[in-house]
Every structure is written in structure tokens, then in C-alpha cells.
Amino acid sequence: GNSVTQMEGPVTLSEEAFLTINCTYTATGYPSLFWYVQYPGEGLQLLLKATKADDKGSNKGFEATYRKETTSFHLEKGSVQVSDSAVYFCALSDGGSQGNLIFGKGTKLSVKP
């Protein structure tokens, strides 16, 4: 079945460091891929998405490229801020009739000043 694997956390970085959170997926067909972010005490928010191979999603300085050949959707940011501290979830939608999402386990990011 479909699944998402993302790197285990927690990840601790200093402000202005480069961030990569790895995400790989297993899916039949052509899923859409998402990154969600959950700030402390809040619900998950869509950070970015890509719906087909080679698409690049970007938002708030974060980027991820849909790589079909490596079945990956790694999240990157060139210079993290303390305010980026949150839990990040990679997810896929198998494009079924209800747009069901399959999530990775989440990666907690802590950015120190």
C-alpha cells in the first residue's frame, strides 16, 4: 500500500542554518505530495504541495521538488529562523475520490538563536 517515510527527529539547528528534512514515498499511480507544518498548540497547516513529477512547491522560504525517479519530496530551507520551530509532516494523496492523506511520522525541528 501507499506509505510515506520521513527522517526521524528531533532536528536541532542554529538560526540561519540550512535545513533538509528527507521524505520518500511509496505509491501506485501518481500521487500529490504535501508538506504540512504544526506549530505548538496549533493545527496542521499546509506548507506547500506538488501535484506532478518535477513540480516544485514553495512557501515562506521552504521548497520541495517532486522527484518521481527517486520517489522523494525533500523539504529544504536555506536559512531557518527561530519561528520555524515546529513539527513538519510529509504526506501524499493517492488521488482517490476523497483526497485521503497518508502522513509520515513527523519531524520536530527546533531552531536555536
Place this chain on the structure above:
Amino acid sequence: GAVVSQHPSWVICKSGTSVKIECRSLDFQATTMFWYRQFPKQSLMLMATSNEGSKATYEQGVEKDKFLINHASLTLSTLTVTSAHPEDSSFYICSASRDRGYNEQFFGPGTRLTVL
């Protein structure tokens, strides 16, 4: 816009009692609402999908008689955990979609349930 609330944010109950969790879309009409369960350090697992006015569709392995879902209006869905047991303790998260989830789901902040 697109705010989803859940109530309560946390609840503690005794084994054998029932608990109701509400999920509301505050500023949009939600055609579809989803209920997820999250264990510590685990991913969100979809429990069920509900369309307004229809019976919920449960994922394999989820007991529909134990987790009762009602989606009576376009802004409110409820999850009732019946005869709760300690193994039902978890973090329950709902999401809502304007378009059956095709484009984006908007998530609530979650409800922490602890069953003693």
C-alpha cells in the same frame, strides 16, 4: 479564513464512559470532514471520512460502533468514543474540506483524550 476548531482540547474520562469531540469549520462550509488518530511519535492515521448528511466511511480496522461519527451540518462533525478504554487514549485530530479533500484539508488543533 479556513479555521477549524475542536472542542474540548483535552479530556480525561473514566473507563466505560463515552466522550464526544466536536469539530467545527468556523468560516467556511465543509463538504467533507476527516477524523484522524495520532499516537506518540507516530503519523496521523485516518479513521473515517464523513460527508455532510451521509454516513461516515470508516477505514479498515476502525470499529464504527465504537467511534460514532455524525456530520449533521456543513460546519459541525462530532466523534463519540463509546465505552472508552485506556487503549483509546490518543490525540484525535479532525480536518475539513470544501471540496471533498481534492485540494486542501484544514486541520483542527486536536483533542487529547486520556481514559483512566
